[in-house]
Amino acid sequence: MTAAPPTGMLELRGVTAGYGQFTALWGVSLRVSAGEAVAVVGPNGAGKTTLMRVISGLVSPREGDLTFEGQSLARLPAHEIVAHGIAHVPEGRRIFPMLTVADNLKMGAFLRSARRGYRDSLERVYTLFPALAERQKQRAGSLSGGEQQMLAIGRALMSRPKIILLDEPSMGLAPVMVLRLFDLIRRVREEGYTILVVEQNVRQILKLVDRAYLLEVGRIKMEGRADELSEQDFVRKAYVGL
Amino acid sequence: MIDPIFIAEAALNGILLGGVMALLALGLNLIFGVLDIVWIAYVELVMLCMYLVYFLVTGYGWPIWLGGLASVAFGAVLGVAVHLLIISPLLNSAAINQFLATGGLLFFLQSFATFLWTTDHRTVRLNLPIIEVAGMFLSFARLIAFVVAILAMIGLYLFLRHTFIGTAIRAVSQDRDAMRLMGANPQRVYVVTSAVGGAMAGLAGALLIIQYSVHPYFGAAFGPLTFMICVLGGLGNMVGAVVAAVIMSEIISVGGVMMSTEMGYVIAFVLFIVMMFARPGGILAKRE
C-alpha cells in the first residue's frame, strides 16, 4: 500500500470567525506541518467545529489569515478549498443516506483530479476498511454509527487529500466503536496522511497525535507536544476520557 | 354499450400516452427532487419546444429526428435560462414566491407565444402509418413516441446511477453542504439538473408535436395533469411518477372514450384528489 503524497502545511493566523452576531473564534493561530498529526481539544462549545468549518471553507473568517502550502484560502468557497487538497470529514459524518456505500465513496472522488485514479482510490479504501467493501451496495443510511464514520473517512480519502480534517469522529459512537475508530485513525496516519483532528475525547486522541492545541471559549489556551500535554492536570481532571 | 375493442384500444393508447407523460413527470420531479422547486411553467417550456420542432420541420424542411435533437438542445438551454434568471434568485425564498415567479413565467410564455404565433393550432404532418393490431388501430407516431420515451427514461436512469454528475445530482438533494466538501459546487449541479430537466421537456415536446397540435395554451391541458401525476406519484419519487403517469393516462384515455374527453380528465383529477386523501404522500409513499 503506497502512501499518499505527504505534503500539507496548514497555517492559521489570528483567525476570528463566527455566525451572524455571534463570534466563535477569537484570534486563533495554529499550524500543521506536512506528515504531522495534530489535535485540537477542548470542551463543548469551545469553537472546535467552527474552526474546522473555517478551514474547509464553509464559514468565512472575519479576520485573520488561512494559508495552505503558502496559498491563502481565506475567501475561497468550500468546493474550491477541497481542490487544494483539504478533505473535511464533518461533524456527524454527513454521509449521503440514500446513496450506497459505493456511491458515497464515488462522490468523494468528485474532483476532476481525483476522478482519474478513482478505481485505485476505491481499491485502497476497501483494503484499508474491509467492512466497507462488504457493504458496497448497502444504503449508507442503514449502516451503524461506526460504519458510517468509517465511510466518511473513506470518502475523504477518495479525494486524494494532502491533509484530512476530522471533526469529532468519536461523537455519538458506542465505546467499543470508539476504540475501533481510533485504531482506524491510526491506520490512516500510518498511511502517511497529514491529520488535523478535533476531539472531545482527550486522553485517547493524545495517544494518536504528535501535537495538540487546547481551545477554550474560542481561544487557544495551550499548545504543545502530545505526550507533554497528557501529563497536564486538565487532561486528567476536566475532560471526559475513556 | 361501447364495443370493447374501442376500450381496449383506448387502454393501449393510454399506455402509449403514459410513456410520454412519464417523461414529463420525470423532468419535473428531477428538478423538484433536487431543488425543491416546482416549475409551474414546465409544460410551457414543452410548448415552446413543440413550436421549435414545428417551425424546423414545416418551415425549414428538417427531418423530424433532427428537429427532435434540436428540441432537446433547445430545452436544455431553456432549462438553464430559467434556472439562472428566475430560480437562482429565489432559491431561498418562500415557496409562494417561487410559485408566483414560475407562474408569472407561465403567463409570459403563453401570451408571448400568442403574440408571436397567434392562437392557431399548428400540426406537423408526418403521414406516419396507422398500424392495426388485433383489430385495434394504433398511430405509429404514438408508438414511436412511446419507445423513445422509454429509451430516454432508461438513459436518465443510467445517467443518474452511474455517472459522477448524475450521482452528484442525487447527492446534492440529500446534503448540500456535504456535497461542497466533495469539491462540487452545488450551483453548478443545479444548473446541470435544470439542463437535464429542460432537455427532457425538449424531448417530450418533440414526441408530443407528432401526436398533437401545438398552440399557446397547450399547457392548460397538459400542465395541471403533469403536476398531478407528480404529486400522485410522490413529489420527487421517480418510480412513482412513472406509475402515476400510466394510471392517469389510462383513466383519461379510457374515460375519454367512454364519456367525453373532459370527463376523462375530470375523473382522473377526482381520482387524484381521492388518492390525496388515501395516500397524501403519493401512491408509493409509505404509510405514516
Add this chain to the structure above:
Amino acid sequence: MARLTAAAVLAIIAAAPFLPMGGMRQYALHVLVQIFIWSFIGGAWSLMGRFGLISLGHGAFLGAGAYTTTLLWNFWGLTPWLGVLVAVAGAVVIGLVLGYPCFRFRVVGHYFALVTLAVGEVVRLLVIAERDWTGGSLGVTLKASAGEASLAAIQFADKRVFYYASVVVWLGGLWVWRRVDRSMARSALEAIGEDETAAASVGIRVTRFKLGITVLSAALTAVGGVLYAQYFTYVNPDTLSGIGVSLRIVFAVVLGGMYSLLGPTVGSALTIALSEYLRVLFGLKFIGMAETIYGLVLILCIIFLPAGIYGSLRAAIARRMARRRAAPA
C-alpha cells in the same frame, strides 16, 4: 388621526361616482368596481395565505360561486339573493372536501398548493365538460331581467349601483379580516403556521382551525364570484376558475402585502391598473403583448420585491430609522 384619514377616504369613495369626470365616468366606475371586487376576493384569499395555507386553486370557489347563481337564475329564475346562499354552501362543501383530508393527513406546503391547483382545475374542467348547461368554454350569459334595474335579480344598468354594492362588500371583507385579526383564532393559526406539531401538542385543534379558515375563505370568495357574475353578466371557465385567475389573485395579494388589512386592496388596485393600462396601450394591435408584459412584471416584482410593495416599503423605512438611530446625535 387614523380615524380621520379613514373617514376622509371613505367620503371620497362615497362621492366618487358624482365627481366630475367627463366622458370617463363609465370607464372609471367600471375599473373601480373591478378593483373593489378583486380586493375583496384577494382579502378572502389572504385569510388563508397569511397563515401559510397557500392555495393556488381559489378559482374553484370563485367559479363555483359565479356559476351557481348564474345557472340557478338562468334555468330556474331563482333570485341571486337565495342563489348566493346555495353558492356559498357549494363553496363550503368544496372547501371541506379539499381541506379535511389535507389537514387531517398533514398535507402541507408544495403538496397542498398542488392539490388546490388540482381542485381549481377540476372545477374548470367540470364546467367545460358539462357544456350542455354551462356553455363550456364559451361561457354563459346571465339572462337579462325585465327592465333597467331589478333588485330581485341583482341586475342594474346603472354602474353606480354596482359601485356602491362592491364598496359595501369590500368594506364587509375588511371587517371580517379585522375580526379574524383580532380573534383568538389568529394566534392559534399563527402558531399552527409556525409549527404544527408544537401547536398540536399544546392542545390547539389544528384541523379544526385550518378547516375553519379555509371554509371562511371559500365562502367569501364565492360571494365575490357571485358579485362578479352579477356585474359582468357573463361567466367563463377561464376567467373564473383554473390556474390563471388563481395565480392572479395570489399575485395581487403578495404584491400588496399578505399580512396587512389593505394589502390585498393595494395589490389588486395596482395589478388591475397595470392590466388596464396595458390593455388600453396595446388595444387590439398586438394581441398577447399586454399579457406578456403582465407576466414579465409579475416575475420581476417577485424577484426584486419578494416582500411585496408594502413589505419592501416597511423594510426600507425600518432601515432608514435604524440608520437615524445609529447616527451620533
